Amino acid sequence: MTMNTYMQEYTIQLRQKIQLTHNMISLVFEKPADFEFTAGQFVQFLVPDGEKVVPRAYSICSTPSDNELHFCVKLLENGKASTLFAAMTDGDSAIIRGPRGNFVSTASSPLYFVATGAGIAPIMSILQDELIHKKTDTELYLLFGVHDESDLFWQQRLDDLTNTYNNFSFNTTVSQPQSQEWRGLNGRVTDHLDNHSNGHQFFICGNPDMVKDVRNILLESGVEKTQIHFEIF
Known part of the structure; x- marks a missing residue:
């Protein structure tokens, strides 16, 4: 995923966490009123790591017209973001930066x-x-x-x-x-x-x-x- 030098930050609140498979979850967050993106783009979650934060990129799987932000996340053993997501419950907040990415459709061909x-x-x-x-x-x-x-x-x-x-x-x-x-x-x-x-x-x-x-x-x-x-x- 291509990164960029500056991305606006947003605080988003978890509405629902759904277990999809033994190691895959769906996270549903509220969508900030001023957050806009193009289908196929991603955001960076700012994950606490001691006294610093580390960015972890996750693609949005909902559409720009939806009122929520949906993410499909594979939980990795000892992964920093995975540890954060596994511990989150409804109402918890996360900080994201973005959106970014050029994995978007602009063509009219099949x-x-x-x-x-x-x-x-x-x-x-x-x-x-x-x-x-x-x-x-x-x-x-x-x-x-x-x-x-x-x-x-x-x-x-x-x-x-x-x-x-x-x-x-x-x-x-x-x-x-x-x-x-x-x-x-x-x-x-x-x-x-x-x-x-x-x-x-x-x-x-x-x-x-x-x-x-x-x-x-x-x-x-x-x-x-x-x-x-x-x-x-």
Whole structure:
């Protein structure tokens, strides 16, 4: 995530914390009246660390039209921000700076999203903004990857979007399925990049290795660099 030299600070209050998986939570904060952002952008949480604070970047997964700020957070063992978020309860406050980031959609061409884990956060913001608020009729496709079934979340939310909007579709792939009952795709996201065209704009978000591999596959297939947008988590 690209940082900047100056970002306005806001104090935000936690309204709700939702457990999504064994190590993933959703945080819902009140949205300051003067806070504006573009779908796909991130903020920095200022996390106390002794006598200083350290910035930690998290993408917003709600839309600019929403009255709240939603974040999808993977809890890391001994992580400074993870420790803060795990201890927070409704009504607690946090300080953020921002927004910042260029992982935003400005094109009118079809959009192809690839995400793993918490990397779906900014993509969910863009998807919902395009479908619900901008009411785009452009084709939108999401390929979402997780390690195993215990890491799945937001599947019903994505199903609801596909049932409501004919121009949106998605697939979920599990790299290490633990049950014969899993009915989605198997393998990594790099195994399922065969339904794209050079007319798409690509948005990739997740761990560095995945982003690098997907980007290389797209470039080797003839996609131009200018069509590929990525954010590393």
